[in-house]
Amino acid sequence: MSLKLDFTNETNEKVNSSIFKPIFERLLKTLSERISEILNERNGKISLIIVDDEKIHKINKEYRGFDKPTDVISFEYMKDASAIHGGNNIVVGDIFISLDTAKKQAKDHDHPLQKELGILFGHGLLHVLGFDHNDDEEEEEMEKWAKKILG
Secondary structure, eight states: OOEEEEEEEOSSSOOOGGGTHHHHHHHHHHTHHHHHHHHTTSEEEEEEEEEOHHHHHHHIIIIIOOOSOOSEEEEEOTTSGGGEETTTEEEEEEEEEEHHHHHHHHHHHTSOHHHHHHHHHHHHHHHHTTOOOSSHHHHHHHHHHHHHHHO
């Protein structure tokens, strides 16, 4: 059983995929029991796709009904039996991050772009693993795990 990360950059700007690896490794260690339950003896994959505001705007409108760009959108596939591909290999989820919005937020928060991308990636990973923030209790739990995986 293993969980791997696929990285795709659909923008024309360079994004170093190595900034995501430490966060992913901490996630694997910190939430190993939950990941093991999700994978259930299978191999899994999470895809991280870096896009621009135009692409994430389309995704946000089509899948969430919001006619505007956003920073990160995650799709969790484990609730759907169609996630199983080829027996023991499953797609756990997809995470889309807007590089344009990440840049704006990094500037607004006065921290490096790499830090903002890491925060958005960590947030997306938690959603893919079934965490949410629909109420204060869920948000508190999600924030606790985010702090652990972001270091």
